[in-house]
Amino acid sequence: MDLMRKLAILTESAKYDAACTSSGASARQNRGDGIGSTIAAGCCHTFSADGRCVTLLKVLMSNECVYDCRYCVNRRSNEVERASFTPRELAELTLEFYRRNYIEGLFLSSGVCGSPDGTMERMIRTLELLRYDHRFYGYIHAKAIPGASPELVERMGLLADRLSVNIELPSEASLRLLAPHKTRAAILGPMAQIARTARQNRQELVRYRHTPVFAAAGQATQMIIGATPESDYQILRLAEGLYRKYALKRVFYSAYIPAVADSLLPTPDQKPPLLREHRLYQADFLLRQYHFAADEVLSAEHPHFSPYLDPKCSWALYHPQHFPVDVQTADYRTLLRVPGIGPKSARRILDARRAGSLSNADLGRMGVVLRRARYFILTRDQPTGVKLGREAIARALLDPAAFSHGAEQLSLFAPPRLEPAISGAAPTLPEAVEEVIASLPHPL
């Protein structure tokens, strides 16, 4: 089979994996003897037709698989064309793409081709060619194969910047149902090993400068959303637990796209839950960057995200007791909780107020989204805040992403789990405003 065909097959079968970032750059320094570098911020090289950032050459080593996970296009029982790269082919392709600045590096995963260990050996061979023969200093994200032996996981971690294991589904019950060959232990085992080894490695690095670096950019994982019945609350709690327990750098959420008919899965005519995926990323961001806890964002009583409000606005509306916030005195974390203020503008506020008191116009010039923030802050021109009707506030906070082209119809995304009363037709903007207001707590 020629390389063009292989590339098509092995890209096709890798594309559902959500992660493609190169952030959290490695400590690997190009000593001038090779090719490549990494930048801490990560770097998008292009955007595909689905609007996703393309950073890495994301392919499978092989799409042959001895397992039969129900949700996966590569499962044994699915009839698709199979292919495998040789380590040499893939290493060269990566290098040539990298030279032309198409990519930031390689994202390598694989079906279980033969045995987990055999598959890992082949992946490791590819990475060794890149790192040792070609002196490649670019970014490598590798996926450890569940069930692989700890020695191989360790070897892979010394070659990759980021090493991860997919948790696949948000609960053990779902895993048992849809991926009978994978056990929770086979997934969490390597995850724990990676976290442990990375921690020891950091300590050794402090003591011995020449210790090889183990997965400098940490580990990530991903799970499929919408194929199984878990609530947003369950998913967010799981993510929070993973961040804490395994020191994960990122959890990725992948809206399930029905690729094949299966009695246990959503039917192929169902739209992927993109808005839900979007809300999960927003909430995940609140956990990682805004110091929120999962229990603040959702609860057992309110286990699902609002389709109309992003999670932060939602939190602000339900917690009027925390507002208004005085921009002149509030600390960083308090500022972060104001709708319309992000990490950058919060830092600018802290910096700027040393030079004098701040007006609304000042804040606007600093990048604060006043349209949202003004209801929640005290500034020089509004020392006692603004009193405005609930409707105006709700309207200002409605997420435009939920309404396509700013039109009055909720149509861009398939909204997840709307109230039964409106689940038939897409609600209009005034209806959405009304629904949001109706669900608000009283003292606002």
Place this chain on the structure above:
Amino acid sequence: MHIVATDREKAERVRASIPEKIGLEALTLVEDVFLSCMSDRELALLRFLRLGYRAGPVVLSMHGHPRVAPVLGAQRALLGEAHLYKGFTRFADYGGTLVGIIQPKNCVLPHLARHFALRYPNEDFLLYDKTYHLALSHRGHVLDLQPVDSLQLAPIDEREARYQALWKQFYRTIAIEGRENPRCRMTHLPKRYWAEMVEMRELF
């Protein structure tokens, strides 16, 4: 319009006074804003500097001030575009030399030099800026930035054509049907970058 002739000696005095009176960061800011595409940047800088001489280093913290916010914004735009070009630049192999063309709004080459030199320490490369008619070259480990009127390129060879075709194949395949979102792509990758990107050119 009022034209002020350059007086080298005075200019040097002003340059030297900036780090002294306002700080090194302010000098970097001024240099960056000169590279930016902000209209009337000279005037904006003049206003900023006069405020800076009065206020001192704290001027850099006045993010919301009408004389400070615009120049900080221009600097952010420059650095932002430079960052985008770290990803969006495409090179083609012409007999061992990598050649790329960009068409930026801001003059980003000075901010790309170090990046590409570190990335390709052993490659010879040439990056041509069509907007500002500047070329960044890296030959035998030496970096150079020179004005260049235009760039004539020979047709690419077979090997290069093969890698371009492979890349286009990858690009087409990696998108997920059922999630097409041209508006989102356009927001992240505006059309003005497409002409110099192998995978976007034919969609252009």
